[in-house]
Amino acid sequence: MEFDKHCVDNTNYHIYSIYYDNDNNDVIRHSISKPYYKEKLRLRSYKITKNPNDIVFLELKKKINKIVSKRRIVLTFKEAIDFLENGIRPSSDDYINNQVLNEIEYYLHTNSVHLSVFIGYSRKAFFAKDNHDFRLTIDSKILTRREDLSLSSGYYGKDILENNQYLMEVKILGAIPLWFTNILSELKIYNTHFSKYGTEFMNYTKQQQLNIQRREQLC
Template sequence: MLANLAAPQKSAVPMVFERHEQKYVMDQSTYQQLLKKLGNQIRMDQYGKQTISSLYYDTEDYMFARRQLDNSKYREKLRLRAYGDPVDHHQPAFVELKKKVNGVTYKRRVTLPYNQAHRYLASRSGSISRNDDMNAREIDRFTHSHTLTRQTAVIYERTAYSTADGLRLTFDENIRWRSRNVNLINHNQGIPLLASGMVVMEIKLPRALPFEWSQLFASLRLYPQPFSKYGLIYKYGIQGGQQCLSVI
């Protein structure tokens, strides 16, 4: 039993999020046009370009993946996330519980060395709670309340930008997944989710999208749409057996 793992390390990365998110899917040509038109309104932020690797935990019947695809006003999912390539046993990793309630995204997370976080989630009986850490208590509650037998690795390259007034945009490319040999330290290979060159943009919105941006997006035929990487991997890959999607 893993009782009281090492306390989450302090980090400059926020541990609690509350925000609206809008997602857009585009080809490379549109992506390059968008970057050109946004010009000096955006700049690459402190995270720049990096590989993101996530391991999603689910029930035997993929209950949480299926909920990503329905019209439920309440959704949640648990994942282990690491940054960089390759992933190392001892590097900091994030155990994240992500919820979406009435269109607003909430995320709680704690940080642990990757090997400890992976062992905690595999055990389903340990604890990372501390009396003063609501994030850890919430994650413990979730892992102890569900039998999490399914694991799916999702890997992609992300480029992050921000504006002077705090708007943040991310662009994800080469999204791939695997449901075997899922330990993130093994390799970063996987089955493509989208056709080559497709890009997923996500805008983190503390407020409404600027009007001039709405006009720009419309001129490029870019419109927000639901897009859950994990949900679509389940629907088209795990359940449907498709290698990749050309359009969503």
């Protein structure tokens, strides 16, 4: 395999996202119940935003019967905040961009969501030399927080992985190459499901329960 173009000089790059949910966390509760259809809204950047003109990506991630699709639009940080917080729609002459904006606008109209969770991580990504549809990513330092929710606030929070743990994802449109299947078999690596946001929510719920128990003991 060879490094993804985003891994400049074969180094990791970073991904920072703010997820939107309501006060009851209904979006993530629905998501981890493994429904036939689910969707999440997130604001994503590949660097800590320093000024209003920095580029960000507003995404509506959908999953229908295990098939994932992303509706994404590129905006400035200011355009994204004006749209999400003040309802000021960005102007665009592009048909696809307007379609994405229509979908996100409808989602915001039908779902009372707000800034909920920050999730940032370091990523190393590869493509197969003979098949660029076969992509492998290794994520580490998956830091999350539920306060100071801005892409400009920096990369910090609680790591949802244990020490020396990594999240490896294999992304491919067709069959996994035989050589890679053999490696997985030899190392006894098996397929499993892992959601960064879902894991963060489960950890958050456990902590909330512990806090309640502690308060009850004090009383």
